[in-house]
Amino acid sequence: MNKQRAQEIAxxxxxxxxxxxxxxxxxxxxxxxxxxxxxxxxxQPEKEQEVSVNELIEH
Structure with a gap:
């Protein structure tokens, strides 16, 4: 996923x-x-983490 799309979703x-x-x-x-x-x-909201936006996939 690209940064801009991740921001739109967030x-x-x-x-x-x-x-x-x-x-x-x-x-x-x-x-x-x-x-x-x-x-x-x-x-599991307690399992928060920081990841590269490139690792996210939109379905």
């Missing part, structure tokens, strides 16, 4: 189907400078 009120390593995730925010996103699995 700011949208509509939930998009995005996965990271096969797990459906929620994108909290995107860091423009580092091109990373703060994400967490939909069913």
């Amino acid at each position: 700011s949208s009120p509509v939930m998009a189907h995005v996965t990271h390593n096969g797990t459906t995730v929620y994108i909290q925010n995107v860091d423009d400078t580092r091109e990373t996103a703060r994400i967490y699995p939909i069913d």
Whole structure:
């Protein structure tokens, strides 16, 4: 996924189907400078992590 699309998804009120390593995730925010996103699995908000936006896949 590219940085701009990740930002659009993060700011949208509509939930998009995005996965990271096969797990459906929620994108909290995107860091423009580092091109990373703060994400967490939909069913495990306590497992927040920062990943490269290139690792995210929109379905």
